[in-house]
Amino acid sequence: xxxxxxxxxxxxxxxxxxxxxxxxxxxxxxxxxxxxxxxxxxxxxxxxxxxxxxxxxxxxxxxxxxxxxxxxxxxxxxxxxxxxxxxxxxxxxxxxxxxxxxxxxxxxxxxxxxxxxxxxxxxxxxxxxxxxxxxxxxxxxxxxxxxxxxxxxxxxxxxxxxxxxxxxxxxxxxx
Numbered sequence: 001x002x003x004x005x006x007x008x009x010x011x012x013x014x015x016x017x018x019x020x021x022x023x024x025x026x027x028x029x030x031x032x033x034x035x036x037x038x039x040x041x042x043x044x045x046x047x048x049x050x051x052x053x054x055x056x057x058x059x060x061x062x063x064x065x066x067x068x069x070x071x072x073x074x075x076x077x078x079x080x081x082x083x084x085x086x087x088x089x090x091x092x093x094x095x096x097x098x099x100x101x102x103x104x105x106x107x108x109x110x111x112x113x114x115x116x117x118x119x120x121x122x123x124x125x126x127x128x129x130x131x132x133x134x135x136x137x138x139x140x141x142x143x144x145x146x147x148x149x150x151x152x153x154x155x156x157x158x159x160x161x162x163x164x165x166x167x168x169x170x171x172x173x174x175x
Contacts, residue, residue, distance in 0.1 A: 005065030008049040009073050012080055017050065019043050024072060028079025031120065031142040035075065041068040050076075078142035085151035087137040091158075096125050096137050103137070107158040115157075121150050 011017060018025040024043055025034040037043065040061050042053040052069040054061040077083075089096055095106040103115040103123050117123050120143060126136035137154060141147045 003066075005052055005054070005069045007069065008046070008051055009069065009076060011045075011048050011050060011076060015076060015079060017045065017076075019045065024075070026072075026075040026079050028076075028142075030079050030082050033075045033078060033143055035071065037068055037071070038064050040064060043068075043072065074144045078144055082140060082142055083144045083147045084138055084140045085147055087139070087151060087154060089135040089137065094135065094158075096134055098123055098125055103154070105154075105157060113157050115154060117150060118146065121146060123150075 012028075015026065015028040018027075022039050023034060023036050025032065040055055041064055042055070044051045044053060050072060052065060052072065054065045074083075089105075089107070091108060093106060093108060097104045101117070101123075103117065105113040105115065107113060117139075121139060121141045124138040124140065125134045126138055127134060139147055139151045139154070141150075
């Protein structure tokens with residue numbers, strides 16, 4: 001039995017859970033999320049908790065059990081606390097700004113990059129206290145998957161240069 005899958009999910013006050021056949025919707029103070037769940041998994045409410053049940057011990061059902069529980073738990077945490085990712089821009093002339101809910105990045109290209117975040121994502125710019133410039137991007141939202149994907153998309157505009165501290169190691173050949 002999955003150790004993660006058999007743990008119950010606590011539902012805090014102010015959170016409403018609606019369960020359909022293959023869909024679950026969670027509403028809370030920060031917003032609402034609706035996701036499809038695999039038809040093999042069953043979500044059962046029980047006294048302020050949710051239980052995830054699997055029909056059999058097949059390999060597919062075992063792998064989906066813990067995954068479904070984690071996804072539903074992240075939905076509950078997202079609508080109560082929310083999720084955020086922090087990105088720091090380092091480079092000469094690199095800047096970030098928010099103009100009319102669009103993120104405008106200056107990353108050393110000949111043109112600025114305009115990024116329109118998807119619905120449900122808020123982007124804030126923070127000052128890096130060491131440098132004193134707007135080089136900190138904070139991505140916030142209720143959907144953990146979407147927050148991570150947006151942060152990865154922003155990071156993909158200019159991949160970090162990992163070779164700055166990298167040294168090639170060469171071993172001596174056979175003597």
